[in-house]
Amino acid sequence: MPEVTTSNSGVGPDSTGVSDAGLDGVHEAVRHICPLNEVLDRVSGKWAIGVLTLTGAEEVVRFTEFERGIPGISRRMLTLTLRNLERDGLLTRTVYATVPPRTEYRLTEAAQELAQTLSLLTDWAKRHQAHVQASRVAYDETH
Amino acid sequence: MPEVTTSNSGVGPDSTGVSDAGLDGVHEAVRHICPLNEVLDRVSGKWAIGVLTLTGAEEVVRFTEFERGIPGISRRMLTLTLRNLERDGLLTRTVYATVPPRTEYRLTEAAQELAQTLSLLTDWAKRHQAHVQASRVAYDETH
DNA sequence: CTGAATCCGCCGTGATACTG
DNA sequence: CAGTATCACGGCGGATTCAG
Numbered sequence: 001m002p003e004v005t006t007s008n009s010g011v012g013p014d015s016t017g018v019s020d021a022g023l024d025g026v027h028e029a030v031r032h033i034c035p036l037n038e039v040l041d042r043v044s045g046k047w048a049i050g051v052l053t054l055t056g057a058e059e060v061v062r063f064t065e066f067e068r069g070i071p072g073i074s075r076r077m078l079t080l081t082l083r084n085l086e087r088d089g090l091l092t093r094t095v096y097a098t099v100p101p102r103t104e105y106r107l108t109e110a111a112q113e114l115a116q117t118l119s120l121l122t123d124w125a126k127r128h129q130a131h132v133q134a135s136r137v138a139y140d141e142t143h
Numbered sequence: 144m145p146e147v148t149t150s151n152s153g154v155g156p157d158s159t160g161v162s163d164a165g166l167d168g169v170h171e172a173v174r175h176i177c178p179l180n181e182v183l184d185r186v187s188g189k190w191a192i193g194v195l196t197l198t199g200a201e202e203v204v205r206f207t208e209f210e211r212g213i214p215g216i217s218r219r220m221l222t223l224t225l226r227n228l229e230r231d232g233l234l235t236r237t238v239y240a241t242v243p244p245r246t247e248y249r250l251t252e253a254a255q256e257l258a259q260t261l262s263l264l265t266d267w268a269k270r271h272q273a274h275v276q277a278s279r280v281a282y283d284e285t286h
Numbered sequence: 287c288t289g290a291a292t293c294c295g296c297c298g299t300g301a302t303a304c305t306g
Numbered sequence: 307c308a309g310t311a312t313c314a315c316g317g318c319g320g321a322t323t324c325a326g
Contacts, residue, residue: 035268036192036261042275044187046319049179063288074320079289089278100287101326110271117267118179124260125178128253132185135232188298206308217300222309243307244306 039114042088047073047081049118052107055091056115061105090114182257185231190216190224192261195250198234199258204248233257 043049050070055061061069066078073081082105085091090111096102107115186192193213198204204212209221216224225248228234233254239245250258 034192034196034265035272036196036265037189038272038275039264039268040183040187040192044183046180049177049183053177053179075289076291076321077319080319087279087282088275089282090275095288101289103288110274113271114267117263120260120263121182122177122179124257125182128256129178129181131253132181132231132233136230139230139232218309219301219311220299223298238308241307244309246308 042084042090043114043118045081045084047077048085051078051081051085052090052111052115052118055105055107056112059106063103063105066105085111185227185233186257186261188224188227190220191228194221194224194228195233195254195258195261198248198250199255202249206246206248209248228254 043052047070050073051066054066054069058065058069063078063082066082067073067075070078082091082093086093086105090108092106092108094104094106096104186195190213193216194209197209197212201208201212206221206225209225210216210218213221225234225236229236229248233251235249235251237247237249239247
């Protein structure tokens with residue numbers, strides 16, 4: 001992805017190529033109103049959060065430690081997640097040309113701030129997850 | 144979605160049915176470690192944030208106002224987003240049986256707190272988006 | 287040990303048309 | 307006005323295999 005449409009790691013096709021280019025304009029306007037989308041695009045996906053929090057807790061993490069620390073993740077997705085985070089300047093990747101090879105990952109300062117903010121979101125989740133679950137059950141019963 | 148697998152609005156098949164059921168256990172462990180995933184699942188998708196912030200700013204919003212206020216959204220996606228948010232107890236939906244029909248949406252208290260926390264994330268995004276973009280450009284050049 | 291490359295299934299998303 | 311129903315597409319995510 002060398003060009004503009006770098007964000008939107010989500011599922012959407014990002015303006016399906018439909019009609020004229022006007023849609024990109026308004027879409028950009030939405031993004032301007034809400035940079036939150038960019039953060040969430042970055043942090044979305046099943047694994048990014050796990051990587052971030054794990055790295056935040058451990059300071060320095062190696063590839064294999066991620067695999068053990070995030071149960072269920074595949075090599076492929078771990079690599080992709082790591083690369084995306086590195087590309088966004090949230091992780092630094094240091095490779096030691098030893099045998100066997102060794103790679104270390106750390107959070108950048110920006111990512112550390114992000115992790116702190118995310119912890120506030122976690123607080124919200126903890127405080128309201130019961131309410132949310134109850135809402136879901138109630139909703140599913142009546143629909 | 145009447146049953147258990149309600150969360151995980153993301154793309155993943157949620158433990159592909161591979162081998163034994165042990166994977167669900169560890170996966171559940173991951174969720175326990177990080178309830179953040181649930182919040183993000185709830186807020187992910189291209190439109191949920193827009194709906195949330197718009198409703199936060201307007202107090203009361205009608206269906207058509209969403210369509211006008213969130214450029215590019217389709218009726219279908221607006222409906223789905225609204226329903227999900229309502230199901231999670233973040234939005235209330237009030238239908239007036241008038242002609243023409245009229246439906247009002249408001250944030251619940253929980254969602255208002257969430258919106259505040261999300262604004263902190265927005266702050267982070269604003270403070271670091273330049274850095275992130277620069278990182279991306281640099282990364283794309285060298286790879 | 288740390289990845290890269292390939293194949294494939296699933297589901298989110300959008301377009302379009304229909305309804306009360 | 308406020309949705310619902312149906313179809314099609316594209317990409318994420320996973321499994322597996324190969325490489326340095």
